[in-house]
Amino acid sequence: MPMAGLVLVVAFVLLALLGPLVTGDPAAQDYLATLAPPSGAHPMGTDDLGRDAFARIAHGAQVSLQAGVLSTLLAMVVGIPIGLVAGFYRRWLDPIVMRLVDVTLAFPFLVFAVGLAAIIGPSLKGVVLALGFSQLPAIIRITRGEVLAVREMDYVAAAIADGAGDGHIIFRYVLPNCASPLIVQATVAIPAAIIGEATLSFLGLGVQPPTPSWGVMLTTAQQYLSDAPWLAIWPGLMIALATLGFNLLGDGLRDVLDPRSHR
Amino acid sequence: MLWFILRRCGSAVLVLFLSSVLIFLGIRALPGDPATVMAGQEASPAAIEAIRKEFGLDKPLPAQYLDYVGQTLTGNFGRSTQDQLPVADILAERLPVTLELSLLAMLVAIVVGVGAGIVAAVRRGKLADYVATGFGLAGLSIPHFWLGLLGILLFAVTWRVLPASGYVPFTEDPAGNLQRMILPALVLGTGFAAILMRQTRSAMLGALSADYVRTARSKGLSEAKVVGAHALRNSLTTVVTVLGLQLGALISGAVVTEQIFVIPGFGKLTVDAVLTRNYPVIQAVVLVTVIGYVVVNLLVDIAYAFLNPRIRLSGGTRD
Amino acid sequence: MSLLEITDLKVGFDTEDGHVQAVRDISLTLDEGEILALCGESGCGKSVTAMSIPRLLPPATTRLTGSIRLDGRELTTLPEPEMRQVRGKTVSVVFQEPMTSLNPSFTVGYQITEVLRRHERLSRQAANQRAVELLELVGIPAPVRRMKEYPHQLSGGMRQRVMIAIAVACSPRVLIADEPTTALDVTIQAGVLDVFRDLRDRLGTAIILITHDLGVVADIADRAMVMYAGRAVEQAPVAELFARPRHPYTLGLMNALPSAAVNGRLAEIPGMVPSPLSDPDQCAFHDRCRFAQDDCRASRPPLERQGDDHLAACFHPGGQS
Numbered sequence: 001m002p003m004a005g006l007v008l009v010v011a012f013v014l015l016a017l018l019g020p021l022v023t024g025d026p027a028a029q030d031y032l033a034t035l036a037p038p039s040g041a042h043p044m045g046t047d048d049l050g051r052d053a054f055a056r057i058a059h060g061a062q063v064s065l066q067a068g069v070l071s072t073l074l075a076m077v078v079g080i081p082i083g084l085v086a087g088f089y090r091r092w093l094d095p096i097v098m099r100l101v102d103v104t105l106a107f108p109f110l111v112f113a114v115g116l117a118a119i120i121g122p123s124l125k126g127v128v129l130a131l132g133f134s135q136l137p138a139i140i141r142i143t144r145g146e147v148l149a150v151r152e153m154d155y156v157a158a159a160i161a162d163g164a165g166d167g168h169i170i171f172r173y174v175l176p177n178c179a180s181p182l183i184v185q186a187t188v189a190i191p192a193a194i195i196g197e198a199t200l201s202f203l204g205l206g207v208q209p210p211t212p213s214w215g216v217m218l219t220t221a222q223q224y225l226s227d228a229p230w231l232a233i234w235p236g237l238m239i240a241l242a243t244l245g246f247n248l249l250g251d252g253l254r255d256v257l258d259p260r261s262h263r
Numbered sequence: 264m265l266w267f268i269l270r271r272c273g274s275a276v277l278v279l280f281l282s283s284v285l286i287f288l289g290i291r292a293l294p295g296d297p298a299t300v301m302a303g304q305e306a307s308p309a310a311i312e313a314i315r316k317e318f319g320l321d322k323p324l325p326a327q328y329l330d331y332v333g334q335t336l337t338g339n340f341g342r343s344t345q346d347q348l349p350v351a352d353i354l355a356e357r358l359p360v361t362l363e364l365s366l367l368a369m370l371v372a373i374v375v376g377v378g379a380g381i382v383a384a385v386r387r388g389k390l391a392d393y394v395a396t397g398f399g400l401a402g403l404s405i406p407h408f409w410l411g412l413l414g415i416l417l418f419a420v421t422w423r424v425l426p427a428s429g430y431v432p433f434t435e436d437p438a439g440n441l442q443r444m445i446l447p448a449l450v451l452g453t454g455f456a457a458i459l460m461r462q463t464r465s466a467m468l469g470a471l472s473a474d475y476v477r478t479a480r481s482k483g484l485s486e487a488k489v490v491g492a493h494a495l496r497n498s499l500t501t502v503v504t505v506l507g508l509q510l511g512a513l514i515s516g517a518v519v520t521e522q523i524f525v526i527p528g529f530g531k532l533t534v535d536a537v538l539t540r541n542y543p544v545i546q547a548v549v550l551v552t553v554i555g556y557v558v559v560n561l562l563v564d565i566a567y568a569f570l571n572p573r574i575r576l577s578g579g580t581r582d
Numbered sequence: 583m584s585l586l587e588i589t590d591l592k593v594g595f596d597t598e599d600g601h602v603q604a605v606r607d608i609s610l611t612l613d614e615g616e617i618l619a620l621c622g623e624s625g626c627g628k629s630v631t632a633m634s635i636p637r638l639l640p641p642a643t644t645r646l647t648g649s650i651r652l653d654g655r656e657l658t659t660l661p662e663p664e665m666r667q668v669r670g671k672t673v674s675v676v677f678q679e680p681m682t683s684l685n686p687s688f689t690v691g692y693q694i695t696e697v698l699r700r701h702e703r704l705s706r707q708a709a710n711q712r713a714v715e716l717l718e719l720v721g722i723p724a725p726v727r728r729m730k731e732y733p734h735q736l737s738g739g740m741r742q743r744v745m746i747a748i749a750v751a752c753s754p755r756v757l758i759a760d761e762p763t764t765a766l767d768v769t770i771q772a773g774v775l776d777v778f779r780d781l782r783d784r785l786g787t788a789i790i791l792i793t794h795d796l797g798v799v800a801d802i803a804d805r806a807m808v809m810y811a812g813r814a815v816e817q818a819p820v821a822e823l824f825a826r827p828r829h830p831y832t833l834g835l836m837n838a839l840p841s842a843a844v845n846g847r848l849a850e851i852p853g854m855v856p857s858p859l860s861d862p863d864q865c866a867f868h869d870r871c872r873f874a875q876d877d878c879r880a881s882r883p884p885l886e887r888q889g890d891d892h893l894a895a896c897f898h899p900g901g902q903s
Contacts, residue, residue, distance in 0.1 A: 099274060099277070102274065108510075108511035108512070108514040108515050108552060108556060109511065109515060110511075110514065110515035110518055110519075111511075111514070111515075111549055111552045111553065111556075114533055114534075114537055114545065114548075114549065115285075115286070115289055115545075115549055117537050118289070118293075118537050118540070118542070118545050119289055119292055119293060122537075191404070195406045198406055198408075199406065199408060199515070199519055202408055202519070202522075203518070203519060203522055203534050204534065204538055205534065205537060205538075218408065218409065218412065221412065222412060222523065225412065225415060225416055225420055226420045229416050229420070232409070232412045232413070232416060235409075236405070236406065236409030236412065236413070239405075239406050239409060240401075240404050240405045240406070240409065241404075243403070243404040243405075243406070244400060244401070244403075244404035247400060247403055247404055248400070388642075473682065474677060474679050474682040474683040475682065475683055475684055475685040475686070477638060477677065477683070478675075478677060478683045478684065478685070478745070478748070479685065480638060480669065481636060481638055481669055481670060481674065481675040481677070481749075482669065482670035482674075482696060482697040482700060482748070483666040483667060483668065483669035483670035483671055483697070483700060483701065484666070484670075484696070484700060485666065493685050493688075496685070496687045496688070497685070497686065497687050570687070571687075572686070572687065572732040572734065573686070573732075573734055
């Protein structure tokens with residue numbers, strides 16, 4: 001199963017990176033073939049403006065991948081240092097940070113996204129910020145947990161006793177140990193971000209037309225559900241497959257990298 | 264126990280305070296004068312001036328914040344810039360709709376998710392387990408707004424057995440209400456059912472292999488009692504924890520589901536407000552969502568403490 | 583007729599590494615009021631043998647043949663609903679792990695009354711009263727208060743005694759006690775053994791005591807069976823066994839007792855237990871045995887009479903060549 005997941009993930013990344021090179025212009029309109037069912041010329045059919053659905057799917061994969069990867073990176077860039085600091089300075093900073101993490105852990109990201117969209121206007125930037133923020137608590141928790149665990153280890157305690165600086169401990173011991181759980185976390189965060197981006201764009205709070213996003217495509221599809229049901233099938237199927245791929249891969253990686261989780 | 268609840272209440276108040284500050288500053292971070300923002304673009308200078316007075320927008324920021332809190336506590340959220348109705352009245356009309364949807368979805372998720380999780384764990388490695396696990400992965404991977412579109416496509420467009428959208432209050436037409444709510448509730452509930460199923464399954468697997476379950480068997484208890492009382496009781500804390508963690512996702516999900524099925528609830532209000540830059544409404548819905556989130560989370564924490572004698576009796580934390 | 587009669591019991595498990603044969607051809611009898619000790623290192627099959635009686639092994643992966651008769655009734659083929667009448671009522675178990683064998687989510691009182699209500703059909707009130715008596719019997723102070731407490735509020739020794747209270751609640755005819763004293767300190771140990779003795783004397787309960795502690799065996803057991811690699815290697819009344827151990831493995835276990843220490847050092851038995859995956863036709867103990875000769879490697883010594891009521895499976899019992 002993890003292999004199937006890997007295949008799906010690789011296929012998704014390839015579609016995002018190479019797909020736009022082989023498909024045509026996602027904005028090109030064919031007025032003679034609007035809402036056309038799948039055919040040789042348009043393998044996934046066309047939308048209400050006669051745009052090729054396959055080209056839009058391929059370009060939409062790029063948006064999805066960007067949202068997934070950028071938001072996760074953002075969360076890591078901000079979250080790892082916070083987690084490190086909280087773990088190292090337990091006395092005064094840790095309780096405050098962990099309290100905040102606790103209360104934001106299940107905070108409805110959509111509320112944050114709504115607020116952001118209201119302030120900076122709906123855009124991919126807002127999507128990435130909102131998604132990145134929602135992933136932050138998990139990243140902080142993981143990093144802090146590793147710091148605490150690593151500091152307990154005998155050889156690290158010995159290094160600290162030898163006068164090793166915090167920087168040395170962080171780069172030599174803590175970060176390498178964080179790698180596994182953070183990779184596993186990424187396989188959870190990226191698909192969540194893919195769905196998040198599609199959701200926000202579907203609602204009109206994310207990526208704006210005419211940029212092809214799977215969520216935007218589904219907004220269009222909803223209006224033509226009875227006339228052109230294929231428009232609703234493809235984007236959703238792509239989201240589901242990409243997400244499924246990451247989930248399967250994540251389940252597999254967790255078994256290999258994270259022996260503490262009993263599943 | 265009391266100490267535990269007090270601490271949770273304390274952190275709830277902290278969240279509410281921080282959120283109110285964020286919302287307050289957020290509105291003021293918008294380009295333009297807050298009074299104009301609150302009154303809407305087409306408002307007359309007199310209306311803008313009235314808002315400025317009402318919310319004390321000419322005072323310094325801390326004083327403004329206190330005024331804002333005071334107004335909010337008395338239920339004054341201002342007026343919608345779209346139709347000039349008091350925001351509080353709009354909320355009172357929209358909230359019950361979303362509450363019904365969320366409760367129905369929760370019901371679906373708990374019945375299907377916990378049930379399937381128990382069956383999968385008890386029948387581990389058998390067909391039922393594979394079916395449930397497969398369903399769990401699919402439910403986790405399929406975005407529910409797509410599931411909603413597929414549901415409309417199948418039940419409303421192709422088979423024509425359910426209405427595609429719309430809403431009738433339960434008090435006016437109970438049958439019609441449920442008929443329109445069943446598909447949205449199923450759609451919203453499926454993803455949570457999948458998450459609950461996976462967590463219940465793994466918690467039950469752990470419980471079923473625990474020594475105390477063997478003890479229960481050695482007493483000659485029926486399998487129903489061994490599984491239903493001894494193993495399940497210890498898995499329930501997991502279920503409650505997951506419910507708490509998924510709360511935010513449920514709120515987000517309700518917004519999307521209402522959009523798809525054109526249900527005039529709180530979520531639809533939120534999206535429409537953002538799209539029309541109806542700031543008084545945005546400010547209110549965000550605050551109300553946060554309050555709802557904090558209150559339900561507090562309830563989850565208390566339920567968790569009741570289920571776990573360690574916390575109930577010692578006042579410890581759950582980490 | 584004996585109370586319990588086990589004949590040619592073989593128990594194996596299907597695992598990811600293949601079939602593991604945990605118990606090979608065990609036969610034993612147990613009379614009313616008798617205390618039988620099963621001894622041996624961990625993994626020798628003593629617990630598996632005992633847990634076969636109330637059928638508490640995982641049914642999906644367990645392969646069991648042979649016969650287990652209780653009062654003449656065959657247990658291995660008994661339908662599950664009838665087996666549930668036996669468990670906790672006729673045959674009950676004290677498990678090894680006191681810390682994890684009680685359910686953390688239920689009160690001590692509930693966990694004791696549960697078995698009383700199930701088998702004795704007592705009212706809630708009567709069951710509560712009986713449970714308090716049981717807690718008193720196993721020597722728990724302030725039993726009325728303890729009834730309302732949860733396992734995590736009790737020490738390990740307390741929990742073990744609650745386990746025993748549950749096991750003896752319905753006055754079982756056979757009590758299986760799996761390392762009941764290992765987790766306890768010495769003073770509590772003696773108290774637990776007294777509870778067992780008292781039970782035997784008052785009700786004629788037969789007890790199967792699983793232990794690797796020969797000190798406990800000498801203290802309380804009437805008869806002992808020493809197991810090695812899934813087989814019985816020696817069986818005798820306790821006095822006879824300690825006076826004239828025949829099998830070199832039994833001898834080794836006795837030398838490992840603290841009282842037998844030479845110059846303050848415990849004698850270890852060198853070498854490792856053979857893998858339960860394979861079973862060549864030879865003495866399983868030969869490569870750890872200082873008396874082993876070629877015949878030990880050529881075929882497996884059968885369990886043979888070595889005097890009155892004394893069985894051993896060795897070609898060179900007591901070290902003779």
